[in-house]
Amino acid sequence: MINLEIPKKFKPLVSQANQVAQEVFRPISRKYDEAEHSYPKELDMLASLIDGMNEGSDSGAGAAGVRRESNGNGDDGNRNGSNLSTVLGIIELCWGDVGLLLSMPRQGLGNSAIASVASEEQLEQYGGKWAAMAITEPEAGSDSASIRTTADLSGDEYVLNGEKIFVTSGDRADLIVVWATLDRKIGRAAIKSFIVERDNPGLKLDRLEHKLGIRASDTANFTLQNCRVPKEALLGDPEVNTKQGFGGAMQTFDNTRPLVAGMAVGVARASLEETRKRLAEAGVEIDYDVPALGQSAAAARYLEMEADYEAALLLTLQAAWMADNGKPNSLQASMAKAKAGRTCVDVCLGCVELCGSVGYAENDLLEKWARDAKILDIFEGTQQIQLLIVARQLLNKNSSELR
Amino acid sequence: MPTATEDKGMAERSMGLGLRWLNRLAGSDLLDRIRIRKQVERALFTGTKTGFRSATAAGRTFKAAQKLGRPARQAPSKPRSLFDISPDDEQQMLQEGVRDFAETKVRPVAGEADADRTTAPELLAQANELGINMLGVPEELGGVMHEQAAVTSVLIGEALAHGDMGIAYAALAPGAVATAIGHWGTAEQEATYLPAFTGEDTPAAALAMLEPKPLFDPLALDTKARRDGSDWVLDGVKSLVARPGDCELFIVAAEAEGLGPALFVIESGTSGLSTEPEPAMGLRPAATGRLVLEDVRLPASALMAEGEREAYVECVQRARVAWCSLAVGATQAVLDYVIPYVNDRTAFGEPISNRQAVAFGVSDIGIESDGMRLATYRAASRADQGQDFARESALARQLCAKKGMQIGSEGVQLLGGHGFVKDHPVERWYRDLRAAGVMEGALLV
Numbered sequence: 001m002i003n004l005e006i007p008k009k010f011k012p013l014v015s016q017a018n019q020v021a022q023e024v025f026r027p028i029s030r031k032y033d034e035a036e037h038s039y040p041k042e043l044d045m046l047a048s049l050i051d052g053m054n055e056g057s058d059s060g061a062g063a064a065g066v067r068r069e070s071n072g073n074g075d076d077g078n079r080n081g082s083n084l085s086t087v088l089g090i091i092e093l094c095w096g097d098v099g100l101l102l103s104m105p106r107q108g109l110g111n112s113a114i115a116s117v118a119s120e121e122q123l124e125q126y127g128g129k130w131a132a133m134a135i136t137e138p139e140a141g142s143d144s145a146s147i148r149t150t151a152d153l154s155g156d157e158y159v160l161n162g163e164k165i166f167v168t169s170g171d172r173a174d175l176i177v178v179w180a181t182l183d184r185k186i187g188r189a190a191i192k193s194f195i196v197e198r199d200n201p202g203l204k205l206d207r208l209e210h211k212l213g214i215r216a217s218d219t220a221n222f223t224l225q226n227c228r229v230p231k232e233a234l235l236g237d238p239e240v241n242t243k244q245g246f247g248g249a250m251q252t253f254d255n256t257r258p259l260v261a262g263m264a265v266g267v268a269r270a271s272l273e274e275t276r277k278r279l280a281e282a283g284v285e286i287d288y289d290v291p292a293l294g295q296s297a298a299a300a301r302y303l304e305m306e307a308d309y310e311a312a313l314l315l316t317l318q319a320a321w322m323a324d325n326g327k328p329n330s331l332q333a334s335m336a337k338a339k340a341g342r343t344c345v346d347v348c349l350g351c352v353e354l355c356g357s358v359g360y361a362e363n364d365l366l367e368k369w370a371r372d373a374k375i376l377d378i379f380e381g382t383q384q385i386q387l388l389i390v391a392r393q394l395l396n397k398n399s400s401e402l403r
Numbered sequence: 404m405p406t407a408t409e410d411k412g413m414a415e416r417s418m419g420l421g422l423r424w425l426n427r428l429a430g431s432d433l434l435d436r437i438r439i440r441k442q443v444e445r446a447l448f449t450g451t452k453t454g455f456r457s458a459t460a461a462g463r464t465f466k467a468a469q470k471l472g473r474p475a476r477q478a479p480s481k482p483r484s485l486f487d488i489s490p491d492d493e494q495q496m497l498q499e500g501v502r503d504f505a506e507t508k509v510r511p512v513a514g515e516a517d518a519d520r521t522t523a524p525e526l527l528a529q530a531n532e533l534g535i536n537m538l539g540v541p542e543e544l545g546g547v548m549h550e551q552a553a554v555t556s557v558l559i560g561e562a563l564a565h566g567d568m569g570i571a572y573a574a575l576a577p578g579a580v581a582t583a584i585g586h587w588g589t590a591e592q593e594a595t596y597l598p599a600f601t602g603e604d605t606p607a608a609a610l611a612m613l614e615p616k617p618l619f620d621p622l623a624l625d626t627k628a629r630r631d632g633s634d635w636v637l638d639g640v641k642s643l644v645a646r647p648g649d650c651e652l653f654i655v656a657a658e659a660e661g662l663g664p665a666l667f668v669i670e671s672g673t674s675g676l677s678t679e680p681e682p683a684m685g686l687r688p689a690a691t692g693r694l695v696l697e698d699v700r701l702p703a704s705a706l707m708a709e710g711e712r713e714a715y716v717e718c719v720q721r722a723r724v725a726w727c728s729l730a731v732g733a734t735q736a737v738l739d740y741v742i743p744y745v746n747d748r749t750a751f752g753e754p755i756s757n758r759q760a761v762a763f764g765v766s767d768i769g770i771e772s773d774g775m776r777l778a779t780y781r782a783a784s785r786a787d788q789g790q791d792f793a794r795e796s797a798l799a800r801q802l803c804a805k806k807g808m809q810i811g812s813e814g815v816q817l818l819g820g821h822g823f824v825k826d827h828p829v830e831r832w833y834r835d836l837r838a839a840g841v842m843e844g845a846l847l848v
Contacts, residue, residue: 002780002784005483009484078489084486289716294618294620303797310798317486338770339774387762387763388762394769395745
């Protein structure tokens with residue numbers, strides 16, 4: 001039965017997340033945008049609270065909850081599980097502040113990677129810890145198959161060597177999931193991810209970045225120099241399977257891209273809501289029944305942006321819902337990420353324009369959201385990478401045909 | 404050098420002669436003496452403006468069958484607790500039936516129907532046999548759907564428009580009248596008109612809302628209904644009505660004196676009602692035309708829903724969702740057509756789809772079409788559950804108008820010059836998809 005409303009059972013979670021966003025994130029939003037690199041200590045208590053909320057329930061509020069499920073819980077086999085609840089929680093929290101969400105202890109993208117592919121033993125060992133994700137290198141961003149960080153087996157340990165940049169919460173996390181290759185000659189299939197403890201002496205922090213937005217979230221650059229990790233730190237299958245290719249390492253993205261799309265949806269909604277309020281103060285009301293072109297230019301522009309927002313939201317929920325129901329969703333996950341990323345940027349910048357100096361000045365948060373928005377069309381796969389993935393799927397092409 | 408007069412074609416010259424004669428006639432006082440000036444002027448106005456305005460069809464006599472004490476209504480569906488994008492089993496069956504029909508019966512004749520500006524009556528009869536025009540008829544009156552069927556209507560509109568948007572308009576237009584009566588008709592209107600829609604020989608019918616003017620707003624109508632005793636008298640012009648010359652029944656939107664915008668049921672053949680062709684950029688298989696109302700006198704019983712504004716606004720919203728469903732089907736048709744084309748077409752030694760500039764165009768079609776679909780489903784599902792869907796229908800319309808047209812345009816662009824010629828259907832979809840942002844009323848979910 002087609003229904004695209006928030007499921008009843010997740011309404012309490014959504015409302016809780018909204019309260020957190022309203023009461024915890026918004027009041028300190030500007031503070032940590034200005035105080036880049038200082039740790040938002042207010043989040044510690046909140047993180048414990050969220051751990052409590054997640055305990056024993058399948059509705060997580062952070063990125064840690066996502067895991068593929070296959071059994072149904074509706075009377076017709078339809079399931080609304082942790083992918084959907086997580087994305088709903090993230091939308092609300094990012095309506096509060098996306099930088100602060102990214103700084104939430106124990107809710108990093110590394111946690112999603114662990115949740116997605118870790119063995120039971122690894123889950124036991126690393127569960128409850130905060131995990132960051134290190135993929136990008138100075139010479140390899142979108143082209144993650146050509147990373148140069150190496151992992152060599154030496155006795156019972158892997159030895160990692162290389163350089164990693166743009167590691168979200170890299171300095172604050174307990175663990176870092178590092179992508180490295182077992183053999184550069186083999187290509188994609190040899191790329192594996194390894195869990196590295198933050199206090200490993202072979203892991204050296206080079207610097208923290210100064211950024212356009214999401215300044216509350218720190219972004220670290222590391223050098224790995226003879227960084228030794230136990231054999232058991234490899235996530236997933238240690239065998240190099242050329243038939244399976246990149247699938248193993250990339251499958252995390254089918255789960256995490258809808259979450260990042262959700263972040264974009266949340267920021268876009270924040271901008272739209274604030275702008276609607278501001279427009280109303282200026283005497284512009286939005287009427288849904290009168291044709292947009294018969295209303296003021298500002299109202300027509302607003303409706304256009306809200307329509308894009310609606311499409312982004314629903315594509316995001318669709319991708320998460322498919323993951324909950326064990327349906328292959330890499331096409332829909334990339335569609336959601338592409339649509340939400342570009343919509344978030346367009347909407348937030350459009351809202352600043354509509355609100356004029358009220359939008360542009362730092363008295364309000366609209367300018368901050370417009371700066372935060374840009375990263376959402378870049379990380380976890382840029383707009384162009386998403387379009388490439390979508391195109392390859394629709395056109396049935398491989399990466400050597402459509403490069 | 405030939406003079407301007409010599410250069411004129413035969414038609415222009417005869418028009419010139421006619422004007423000269425007319426001027427003499429107008430200047431004489433003969434007309435005033437025999438008191439026919441007004442009639443002649445009107446005949447002339449009509450004759451020159453349209454070339455061939457005609458009376459509406461002489462339709463059947465609608466007689467009230469067994470009348471219920473109060474109007475029958477479909478129940479809202481039970482509130483659904485889970486998020487879900489899968490149609491239920493019944494919907495899937497219907498959807499598959501219509502998809503098959505659209506692929507095997509509609510698509511092959513779509514080019515011809517577009518060129519001829521007509522859809523074969525046999526094809527419309529076959530479409531009707533699929534049950535697509537009785538989704539809004541309450542069970543008590545011979546309908547098949549116990550609950551409201553906006554989602555089902557959307558799935559059917561989408562599937563049919565994948566075959567052809569113009570044929571879909573022609574085929575679904577009568578259903579809009581049945582649905583309107585099922586939702587907002589009085590007990591008498593239901594008893595009089597709905598039985599005709601559940602039998603075999605269903606009438607052509609049209610819900611006429613749109614008017615020929617820029618920035619048309621369905622809430623601010625130029626068509627007026629004034630009170631005269633207990634009667635209503637309607638004047639106005641309706642635009643892009645499907646097959647108006649064939650229709651036996653109309654529902655017309657008019658600004659009702661003292662009430663606001665409202666719906667009236669009008670049988671064809673009513674005095675003062677006429678139609679004229681209004682061929683358009685697209686939707687040509689629906690043989691679009693204008694419906695002209697001149698002093699059309701109706702009994703009080705012609706008014707629907709007692710003129711309640713809420714009912715009228717809901718009608719506007721349901722129509723927008725219906726047009727979205729057609730746009731979704733047409734954009735999916737574009738996507739399905741361009742994929743094999745760009746994969747097969749080679750340039751510079753390889754398929755053009757190996758180029759990102761081409762491939763990304765395909766990605767955007769896929770992304771925006773899916774977004775349009777989900778927004779349309781959401782609006783329809785809210786309607787079925789009895790929830791307010793003003794926002795959702797407006798946003799779906801906004802998306803379908805803008806992205807639908809972008810997709811129509813990109814479809815032609817990806818085929819280049821081949822997209823511009825009639826060997827390929829993309830130029831037709833380009834013309835049809837413009838309608839998604841233009842049409843109001845006419846179809847309902």
